Amino acid sequence: MENTSAPAIDFARHDRIRPIRWTGQSLELLDQRRLPFEVEYLACADSDEVAAAIHALAVRGAPAIGISAAWGAVLAAREADAADGATALAQIEPALQRLNAARPTAVNLAWALARMRRALAGAGDDWRDVLEREARAIETEDLAANRRMGELGAGLIEPGSGVLTHCNTGSLATAGFGTALGVIRAGVALGRIDKVFADETRPWMQGSRLTVWELQQDGIDATLIADAAASHLMKDGQVDWVVVGADRICANGDVANKIGTYQLAISARHHGRKFMVVAPSSTVDMDTASGDLIEIEERDQAELLGVAGSRIVAEGIRAWNPVFDVTPATLIDAIVTEKGIVERPDEASMRAMFGR
């Protein structure tokens, strides 16, 4: 008899990369500064070490930052000596604020810490267990959201398509499977995506160092391009969808993501290609009305003035290094979250999906 069942996604096949490991005593973070040539975990014994790892990009990607901060709160609680959750919360609040200050743009960091605060505030004498369970829940919910978004996003892509992605949005940036990279994994598994392109993502090179490595681990063929080649690629007709992640999605559908996302969206619209943003609802910030209200992180000029630790720019040259930009909602064809898809986002469609 003919087998008519649709192909399935073998999620377990994509579970090999685990960026965040809780040992019960410490948090181990796969040090993304050393990839792809060294696969080493950085052990964080207290919450300030977690904050430093987030700031230094040892762990990066909006959901992974949030999950790491949640475990950082568990570590902070080690220092507390309280009979109930509310008292413990007051004791660890300064440590939570230091975690929150590690990076400003991705809302998942503040979201995860707010969730940890709420859990602790309502807990009794079992507050240590409550806090650990909440961190675990944040992590497992993220993995489930990624798998759901993978299926939803891949469903928008016509069979035989080419896609371009930016930055790293894969297992390394999340609890696993990834957001935009999850859609790409699902789209390849379901036979909808034939060609995958990843750009370098200067200056930190998340595309060159992380994304193509992750895809290689999965046996997914991908082609690396220079950031500056993206418009040429789209004009050439090799890309049907640009698929990216997000660090913060505003109430009007504006999206903050890795620097360079905005110009990809402009180019996609110019060339008649589609533009998809994939992010869990923990990245949606309905309290921020529009993208011009988002704080854009600016990092050290050294990231631009050198490559792989070696200076390539003449002494005395100044650089400006904003590491995120805002893509206006009008350039976005679809925002995919685990709650569903918002097509051509605006304030009304965002409120219909996310409330408030």
Ligand SMILES: CSC[C@@H](O)[C@@H](O)C(=O)COP(=O)(O)O
């Ligand atoms: C699923 S990750 C989504 C975003 O966080 C990602 O696209 C991004 O911009 C990451 O920036 P980074 O500076 O590497 O943390």
